[in-house]
Structure formats: C-alpha cells, structure tokens
Amino acid sequence: MMSASTSSQPRKPTVIITIGMAGAGKSTFVQRLNSHLHTVNSSRPPYILNLDPAVAHVPFEPNIDIRDTVDYKQVMKQYNLGPNGGILTALNLFTTKFDQVLELVEKRAETVDHIILDTPGQIEIFTWSASGAIITDAVASSFPTVVAYIIDTPRTTAPATFMSNMLYACGILYKTKLPFILVFNKTDVASHEFAIEWMQDFEAFQAALASHPGSRDADGEPTYMNSLMNSMSLVLDEFYKHLKAVGVSSMTGDGMQAFLDAVEESRDTYEKEYVPELGRARAAREKSLQNVKEASLSRFMRDLAVDRDKNPSATPNERWESEEENEDEDEDEDLDVDIIDQSEESWPGQYIDVTRMRRQDEQINWPRPG
Ligand SMILES: Nc1nc2c(ncn2[C@@H]2O[C@H](COP(=O)(O)OP(=O)(O)OP(=O)(O)O)[C@@H](O)[C@H]2O)c(=O)[nH]1
Numbered sequence: 001m002m003s004a005s006t007s008s009q010p011r012k013p014t015v016i017i018t019i020g021m022a023g024a025g026k027s028t029f030v031q032r033l034n035s036h037l038h039t040v041n042s043s044r045p046p047y048i049l050n051l052d053p054a055v056a057h058v059p060f061e062p063n064i065d066i067r068d069t070v071d072y073k074q075v076m077k078q079y080n081l082g083p084n085g086g087i088l089t090a091l092n093l094f095t096t097k098f099d100q101v102l103e104l105v106e107k108r109a110e111t112v113d114h115i116i117l118d119t120p121g122q123i124e125i126f127t128w129s130a131s132g133a134i135i136t137d138a139v140a141s142s143f144p145t146v147v148a149y150i151i152d153t154p155r156t157t158a159p160a161t162f163m164s165n166m167l168y169a170c171g172i173l174y175k176t177k178l179p180f181i182l183v184f185n186k187t188d189v190a191s192h193e194f195a196i197e198w199m200q201d202f203e204a205f206q207a208a209l210a211s212h213p214g215s216r217d218a219d220g221e222p223t224y225m226n227s228l229m230n231s232m233s234l235v236l237d238e239f240y241k242h243l244k245a246v247g248v249s250s251m252t253g254d255g256m257q258a259f260l261d262a263v264e265e266s267r268d269t270y271e272k273e274y275v276p277e278l279g280r281a282r283a284a285r286e287k288s289l290q291n292v293k294e295a296s297l298s299r300f301m302r303d304l305a306v307d308r309d310k311n312p313s314a315t316p317n318e319r320w321e322s323e324e325e326n327e328d329e330d331e332d333e334d335l336d337v338d339i340i341d342q343s344e345e346s347w348p349g350q351y352i353d354v355t356r357m358r359r360q361d362e363q364i365n366w367p368r369p370g
C-alpha cells in the first residue's frame, strides 16, 4: 500500500468480463476479439477463461475452461437439478477453486495484455449469483477490470426492449461498480446509430416511444407502460453518462479497435474510481469486523465474569485445549490442485468429484414411527 508507483512495475493486463443476454453473441465476440488481438500483436495473445460449463462448443481455445474442472451434466444428476440449477451449481463448485485460477493468471500477468472471461449464457447465473460476485471481485481487486455488456442490436430496436436491456445493464453497473462498455453487437445486421441517438437525447427516445404502436390506449391516452418508460428515460439519462458505447460486428470484426480503445480509456476510470472505492470498502469492512470482534469479546468477558461469580469452583478447569489435536488439519493443502491451464502442460482432465460432495443427510436412516 505504501508505494503506488505504476511506472516502474510492469503494466498489468486488463481483464474484460463479457456479460450479456443469452445469444447476444458473447462467445462469438470473445472469439473475434481473440483473433483481432492475435493479429495486432501475435507475441502477446490474450489469456482466455471459459466460465460457461454448459457450452457444447467454444469457438476459441480457452486457456482455462470450467468444463475441465466440473462436468455439469454429472452435477445435474447428482444434485437432481435442472439445466440452470446445474450451471449455477457447477459455477459454485468452480468458484471454490478460484484461488487456483487467480494463481495461474497471476503467473501469466507479465506476458499478456488482456484477460478475457466468457460467462454462461443465462445472464443472471453470473450477475445475480454469489459465485459471479466472488469471481468479479477477485479479478477486479487484482487487475484493472472492465465489463463488456454485449447487446444483440437487431433485437433491441423496439423502445421497450431497449429500455429493459438498459435497465438490466444499469443494475449490473451499480452492482459491480466497474467501468462499463456497452457493446452493440451484430451491427452487420442492424446499425446501432438509433441506440446512440436514444442515449444522447432522451427526447428522441420519447418520440420513438410515442410513435411505437401500442403506446396509446383505446381513448388515445398514453398507456401506463408508456408513461412509466417516459419517466424512466429521464432516470437512465444519468446512467448513460457513466458509460461508453461502441458498435461491433463479431461476424465481420468491424469496430474491434474502437472497443479496445474504450477498454484502454476504461483503465483510467478503474484507477480513478474503482481502486479508491475498493480501498474505502476494505477499510469499512475491516472497521465493522473490528467492531464485531470487540463487541463479542466484551460480551464474552462479561459472561465469563458472571459465570465465575456463580460458579467459583469451576475456575481451575479453565484451560485451553491442547494444540496437538489440531495439527493435521492443513496437511494436504498442496495436493488439492485441479484447475488446469491448457496452454501450460498436457493435462489429465481432473474433475471435482461431485459424489464426495453429496450432502451428508442422504445417508440418514430415519427410524420407523411407533
Ligand atoms: N450476424 C451476426 N451474428 C452474430 C454476431 N455475433 C454472434 N452472432 C450469432 O449469434 C448467435 C449467438 O452467438 P453466441 O456467440 O453463441 O452468443 P452467446 O451470447 O455466447 O450465447 P450463449 O452463451 O448461448 O448465451 C450465433 O448464431 C452467432 O453466430 C454478429 O456480430 N453478427
């Protein structure tokens, strides 16, 4: 914490977390970005993590693939889950090993400029789960990190769809507090000009809303939805000021350089806004932890005094437990390595053994009544 010199240390890579609705084109975008970065500087290709356990085929070669660690179909069977529960649980299991992932990434930090995360298709699995938050916080406290929110542009041209997508993005921005880039994808199918216009000028959005069929009821009055969206467009106006927006086509590669420029600018935002915020949050957490400790310690001391008063003869028995009993606890820590960097060595494909993680209560034999 003492020396904050950035010039003497090697520059840290930037982490790009791709998030977006199912089918928005996250994986295709990661593939295109990967090939673009290979072209720009083939000696420093990006380091890629696939966090989607359910994907059948990834269009790029990830360095770390969640599918090498957890078999989500097996998880579904073992825990009796549907597909989404299976994906979520697989991600949770993987997150328990995320310290190993970070270690592998840290090892490569000096030789890569970009670390790219592809996330599961169902957006809420990553954005509203504890694992997603843990992974995001873990990378963001180690590296400059930006969120790339991928939008399916041709499917967002209706004002109501556009607004709900933006509200979702807004939720993620305020949850992660990270620099945020709206990536309007599939511009080969539909231009993103309309979106930029709506973001810069809420009156243009309101006009589009008013001219959209269904915005007025039978009496010619604006519908409730229409009025609500009108007001919300004013709220979102403030949110848009914190964003960068670029249009890309993951199909043709159009706009990739503009995206990388936005990533570069976002590094500054990360340093200026996220890092101090992180420091404040840490200090606050430590303080509240300290308060809790002090409170429970003083409660304990009070209870102890009351206890001694009540039962003076027990005092000679107050001794700490012998330390020997706890000795073998941390013994096999180093054996527990099973995250694989595919680019590093030939890998045996080690899975988390979900059968060992089954809940204990499945073994209970309930006594028969009577
Ligand atoms: N025309 C066009 N199609 C695209 C573009 N990007 C992605 N697609 C198509 O959109 C579909 C979904 O793309 P994916 O990359 O699988 O999207 P995803 O967000 O990773 O999907 P999930 O992980 O399943 O949620 C595929 O059929 C892609 O070919 C693009 O820029 N232009």
Ligand SMILES: [Mg+2]
Binding pocket: 026, 027, 028, 052, 055, 118, 119, 120, 121
């Ligand atoms: Mg995908």
